[in-house]
Amino acid sequence: MFSLSPESGSPFVAGTRFDLASAGYVAAEYVLSGTAGAYGRSGNGVATVEHADFATRVLVYRPADAGAFNGTVWVEWLNVSGGLDAAPDWIFTHTELMRRGAAWVGVSAQKSGVEGGAGILGMPSLSLVGINPARYGALHHPGDRFSYDIYAQVGAAVRSGSGTILDGLVVDRVLAIGQSQSAFRLTTFVNDIDSVTPVYDGFLIHARGRAAAPLDDDGDPAAALRGGPVAFHRGLRVPVLCVESETDLMSLDYLAVRQDDDDSFVAWEIAGASHGDVYTFAAGPIDTGRLPVHELAAAWVPVAEVYGMALDKAVNAGPQHYVMNAAVSRLDQWARDGTRPPPSPPLEVRDGVLVTDGLGNARGGIRTPHTDVPTAVLSGLGNSGHAIAFLCGSTTAFDAATLRSLYPSKEGYLERITAATAAAVSNGFVLEDDAAEISAIAAVNAPL
Numbered sequence: 001m002f003s004l005s006p007e008s009g010s011p012f013v014a015g016t017r018f019d020l021a022s023a024g025y026v027a028a029e030y031v032l033s034g035t036a037g038a039y040g041r042s043g044n045g046v047a048t049v050e051h052a053d054f055a056t057r058v059l060v061y062r063p064a065d066a067g068a069f070n071g072t073v074w075v076e077w078l079n080v081s082g083g084l085d086a087a088p089d090w091i092f093t094h095t096e097l098m099r100r101g102a103a104w105v106g107v108s109a110q111k112s113g114v115e116g117g118a119g120i121l122g123m124p125s126l127s128l129v130g131i132n133p134a135r136y137g138a139l140h141h142p143g144d145r146f147s148y149d150i151y152a153q154v155g156a157a158v159r160s161g162s163g164t165i166l167d168g169l170v171v172d173r174v175l176a177i178g179q180s181q182s183a184f185r186l187t188t189f190v191n192d193i194d195s196v197t198p199v200y201d202g203f204l205i206h207a208r209g210r211a212a213a214p215l216d217d218d219g220d221p222a223a224a225l226r227g228g229p230v231a232f233h234r235g236l237r238v239p240v241l242c243v244e245s246e247t248d249l250m251s252l253d254y255l256a257v258r259q260d261d262d263d264s265f266v267a268w269e270i271a272g273a274s275h276g277d278v279y280t281f282a283a284g285p286i287d288t289g290r291l292p293v294h295e296l297a298a299a300w301v302p303v304a305e306v307y308g309m310a311l312d313k314a315v316n317a318g319p320q321h322y323v324m325n326a327a328v329s330r331l332d333q334w335a336r337d338g339t340r341p342p343p344s345p346p347l348e349v350r351d352g353v354l355v356t357d358g359l360g361n362a363r364g365g366i367r368t369p370h371t372d373v374p375t376a377v378l379s380g381l382g383n384s385g386h387a388i389a390f391l392c393g394s395t396t397a398f399d400a401a402t403l404r405s406l407y408p409s410k411e412g413y414l415e416r417i418t419a420a421t422a423a424a425v426s427n428g429f430v431l432e433d434d435a436a437e438i439s440a441i442a443a444v445n446a447p448l
Contacts, residue, residue, distance in 0.1 A: 005029040008134040011059060013078065013106060014086035016094055017285045020061060023098045024068065028060045030165050031139065032154060038145040039193065039215050046192050046215065048149075052142035056114055057128055058154055059106035060165050061090075070101040071172030072332050073158050075200070077151055077182035078106050078113055082388075084126035085113040088179040088276075089206055089324070091284035096325035098289060099433065102332075103166060105158055109151045109185075111141040145216045147185065148193045151176075155199035173335050176200040177328070180275065180391075183208035188215065190240055191233045202239040202335040204327060207275050209252030229256040236264040239334045241341055243327050245273035245320060246362055246380025249347055250354060251390055261343055268344040268429070270323050271365035272378035274316035274393020278302045281315065293437070297444035302395040304385075312385040316393025318378040319368035322424075322434050329431060342428035354381070360396070366429045369420035369438060373413065375403060375447055403448060410448040417442045 005011065011029040020027050033055035040049035063069050074097060078085045087106050090097075097104055108114050108128065114136075116127035128136040157164045159174045178186045183205045190203050191212065211227030232240060242265070248254045249269060261267060279287075283299035302314035330341035348355035348364035355363045360377035370378060377396040383389040398406070407413035421438050424430035430438070 005031055005057065006135050009132050012085065012128060012131050013059060014082070014084055015090050015106075015285070016287075018288045021064070022288055022290070024064050025061050025098060026064045028062075028165065030058045030060065032056055032058050032150075032157070034153065036142070036146040036149040036153065038143075039148060041215070046196060050145070052146055053140075054142055054146060054150060055139050056141060056150060057085075057108040057136065057139060058165065060103065061105075062103040062166065062169065063101050066168050068101040069103060069169045071170060072100070073103045073105060073166065073171055073174050074177050074328070075105045075107060075151075075155050075158060075174060077109050077176070077178035077186060079178070079180055079182045080110045080113040081181045083112065085128065088280060089177045089204075091280055092179070092206075092321055092324040093177075093328045094284075095287060095289040096328055096431065096433075100329075100332075103169065105154065105165070107151055107154045108139075109147040110144050111147075114139050114141040148189055148215070149197070151189065152193065152197040152199050156197075159199065173201045173332065174199065175202045175204065175331060175335060177204040177206065179206040180208075181213075184211060185213040187212040187230060187232065190236060191230070194237055198237060200238065202331050203241070204331050205240060205242045206324070206327075207245060207248045207252075208242065209248060209254055210256040225252070229253075231257040231259050232265055234262055234265075238264065239331060239340075240265050241327055241331045241334070242267045243324065244269050245275055245318075245393075246271070246347065246354060246365075247273075247275035247391060247393055248380075249349075250381060251275075255349060255352075258346070266341045266343065268323070268327065268341070269347045269365045270318070270320055271347060271362045271367060272316075272318040272371035272374075272380075273320040273323070274318060274380035275391040276306075276388070277316040277318055277320055277393060278395075279321040281306050284321065293440040294444055296437070297441045300441055300445060306386070306388060306392060309386040309388055311383050311389045311392060313383045313394040313396065315383075315395065316378055316380060317370075317376070317395045318380075318393065319370040319430075322368065322430050322438065323366055325434055326429050326431050330428065344429075359398070359402070367420075367427070368424045368430060369417045369442070372420045373416045374398070397447065407448055410446055413446055413448055414439065414443055
């Protein structure tokens with residue numbers, strides 16, 4: 001059962017910080033309450049083994065004009081690795097979702113986001129109930145073993161359209177998305193839950209590691225980081241696109257479960273990208289899709305600090321945002337008409353180490369102008385200084401002599417940026433709608 005959230009303060013989520021109305025969108029927040037099931041292993045599948053009451057939060061971002069809606073709803077499993085509800089994939093992809101007229105739904109699926117508790121990164125919990133008890137005090141979550149069914153119930157409600165939180169919108173597709181810890185849980189959802197609760201039309205699983213979340217984890221949330229390797233099942237019911245950065249492949253050890261694409265599965269590996277990056281932390285939250293280029297370019301400049309947490313190196317300034325825009329576009333099309341995303345070259349790995357070129361950037365993987373016309377080493381590895389640093393990658397600028405040897409003139413550099421961007425667009429890993437912005441930011445930020 002859905003009901004509107006109390007009018008006490010503003011909805012809380014770590015996401016974008018601009019007024020959605022400026023992009024023609026509206027926001028609403030609801031309480032979903034009812035009874036959820038927990039799953040257990042049963043023969044070759046799973047079965048419901050327990051029920052409990054719950055009341056959790058659901059966020060909705062949708063076009064203000066129903067006629068602008070494109071029929072697709074993205075349902076994000078909000079991430080709680082930092083001890084609070086965060087929407088990293090809304091940050092990564094919102095410019096593409098909004099220009100296409102998609103709706104986005106954020107689900108507070110896990111207990112630590114609702115009532116608090118330890119996070120994977122050991123940061124203090126900023127639960128909804130603790131942040132704003134007047135607004136969220138009536139919420140209650142029976143434990144993460146119920147999270148899968150809660151997430152399924154939201155998807156089912158979204159699909160029904162009329163009479164629900166998307167009343168007035170004609171829903172054609174409901175797509176699941178989640179990053180990091182949420183991707184671990186969606187891996188389990190795809191492998192074990194989707195066959196018994198066929199709700200979603202496709203899954204974008206972003207930045208998972210070697211393991212998948214267990215069905216019954218109400219203990220240490222970091223257990224998923226230590227779990228054994230879990231690959232995706234073959235012959236999945238609906239399309240699954242898995243997107244991985246260098247950090248995810250190496251530090252989180254997705255390398256251990258790398259698998260070939262098949263009819264229902266495609267994996268993308270992005271060269272020069274990290275689990276979290278400068279777009280996640282700085283540019284994305286303010287990127288309306290309409291910012292003057294000098295403002296957006298300034299936000300793309302990497303710094304060695306994340307929300308007051310000092311790092312030893314500047315955060316990765318790689319291309320993940322633009323590739324993720326392409327990813328949501330390609331999965332939507334795959335679910336819409338069966339057109340598969342292009343296959344990604346794998347990142348080159350030898351003896352358990354990423355293979356790099358003469359400048360220090362990774363070989364293989366999805367190529368973009370950020371790595372093929374570089375002004376720095378962009379890595380998903382190599383940072384330190386704070387517990388979060390290993391997820392932030394690094395940016396190590398080339399010295400002046402290296403830059404002069406590569407680019408005798410700024411004009412020549414920008415010509416190469418334009419050509420490399422066109423190649424990435426042609427290969428299907430960058431959208432034509434983003435090409436001009438990539439070149440414009442390069443023109444402002446070029447250290448030449």
